[in-house]
Structures are given as structure tokens and as C-alpha cells.
Amino acid sequence: MELIKAIKNRYSCRSYSNKPVNQKIIKKLLELANLAPSANNGQNRYFIVITKQEDRKWLANMNNQPYLAEAPIDILVATKLSTQSVKEYLRSLKDWDMTHNGKDPLKVNITEELKNNLVEMKYKWMISDVATAIENLMLTATDKGLATCWIGIIDFDGVIKKFKLPNEIIPVCVVTLGYEKTKIKTVKKSRKPIEELIHWEKW
Numbered sequence: 001m002e003l004i005k006a007i008k009n010r011y012s013c014r015s016y017s018n019k020p021v022n023q024k025i026i027k028k029l030l031e032l033a034n035l036a037p038s039a040n041n042g043q044n045r046y047f048i049v050i051t052k053q054e055d056r057k058w059l060a061n062m063n064n065q066p067y068l069a070e071a072p073i074d075i076l077v078a079t080k081l082s083t084q085s086v087k088e089y090l091r092s093l094k095d096w097d098m099t100h101n102g103k104d105p106l107k108v109n110i111t112e113e114l115k116n117n118l119v120e121m122k123y124k125w126m127i128s129d130v131a132t133a134i135e136n137l138m139l140t141a142t143d144k145g146l147a148t149c150w151i152g153i154i155d156f157d158g159v160i161k162k163f164k165l166p167n168e169i170i171p172v173c174v175v176t177l178g179y180e181k182t183k184i185k186t187v188k189k190s191r192k193p194i195e196e197l198i199h200w201e202k203w
């Protein structure tokens with residue numbers, strides 16, 4: 001399937017058949033997901049593949065979204081909160097010569113403002129790394145005749161305990177994956193007129 005077709009055909013599927021998804025396909029989708037861009041090529045995204053019915057039921061009950069149990073696969077996507085110090089963090093950016101206008105980041109004066117900027121950037125990067133990968137995952141799944149839905153309403157503390165996430169690993173969302181129960185012929189998209197979203201040159 002060509003890319004534009006996959007973009008147009010992807011939709012949030014909330015009804016799945018019980019046809020299983022081959023493990024090789026899941027691995028391939030995740031490999032392709034990780035080809036997405038990431039900040040400083042950090043690839044700060046982790047995938048917990050949940051196949052057991054009891055666990056999928058637990059997820060579905062967590063927020064009353066039954067399709068989490070219906071889909072044969074739920075992928076819990078998480079990101080890592082870096083515990084690096086500012087110095088270590090700057091060192092990790094050393095190759096990125098755009099940082100601080102080409103100045104060696106290690107020679108930069110670490111002000112409170114810089115610290116706050118870096119912390120804010122770190123949080124934005126964590127979510128961005130996850131989001132680029134998920135979009136790849138959803139598009140390649142569509143290409144392979146599979147369906148997905150991004151589930152953002154989750155019990156964050158609950159999933160940390162249930163799936164034994166280590167301290168610094170933060171869950172972001174779950175992506176359901178499976179074959180749709182009824183094949184949708186034409187995907188209808190409800191979107192704002194693009195003019196509402198575009199600003200040329202300045203807001």
C-alpha cells in the first residue's frame with residue numbers, strides 16, 4: 001500500500017476479530033516503529049507487548065474500553081525519565097553542534113534558565129520520541145491490513161504496578177493491535193478545515 005493510502009486508511013479501530021497476530025509481524029512493526037526520528041537519536045521509547053487475555057481484560061476494565069480486551073494485542077508504550085545530571089546530559093548532546101549555537105556544550109555556563117530549558121526540552125522529547133514511533137507503527141499496521149487505536153486514558157499508577165515497570169520508566173499510552181471485526185470500506189475522517197490550523201510566517 002502506498003504511504004498516502006495508509007495515512008488515509010488508518011483509523012482508530014474499536015472493534016476487533018479474534019484472529020491472532022503473528023509474533024513475527026509484531027516484531028517487524030516495532031522495528032519499523034523505531035525507524036522513526038527521535039531526539040538526539042535517543043530512541044526513548046519502550047514497548048511492552050501484552051498478549052495474555054487476563055491482562056488485556058484488566059486493561060479494558062481499567063478505563064471501561066472493551067476493545068482493549070477484544071484486540072489480541074495491546075502494546076503499552078513507555079518512555080524513560082533520564083536521571084542524568086545536567087552535565088551528563090550536555091555531554092550526551094556533544095555531537096549535536098546546533099546546541100548552543102555551535103558552542104561546545106561542555107563549556108556552556110549552566111545557569112538556572114538553561115537547566116529549566118533542558119528539563120522542559122527533555123519532557124517534550126520524551127513524548128515526541130514515543131509519538132513519532134507510534135505513528136510509524138499505526139501506519140505500517142494499516143499497510144499490513146491490521147488495525148490500531150491509540151489509548152491515552154490509562155491508569156498510569158495501575159499499569160506501572162501491573163506490568164512491573166522499573167522506577168524511571170513512565171507509561172504514555174496503550175496501542176491496540178489486531179484485525180478489524182468488520183472491514184471498513186471507506187474510512188471517514190472528521191477533521192477541522194486545515195485553514196484553522198495553519199499560520200503562515202507568524203501566528
Ligand SMILES: Cc1cc2nc3c(=O)[nH]c(=O)nc-3n(C[C@H](O)[C@H](O)[C@H](O)COP(=O)(O)O)c2cc1C
Nearest residue numbers: 010011012013014065149150151152153154189190
Ligand atoms: C493522545 C491520544 C489519546 C487517545 N486516547 C484515546 C482513548 O483513550 N480511547 C480511544 O478510544 N481513542 C483514543 N484516541 C484516538 C482518538 O480518539 C482518534 O485518533 C481521533 O478521534 C481521530 O480519529 P481517527 O484516529 O479515527 O482518525 C487517542 C488518540 C491520541 C492521539
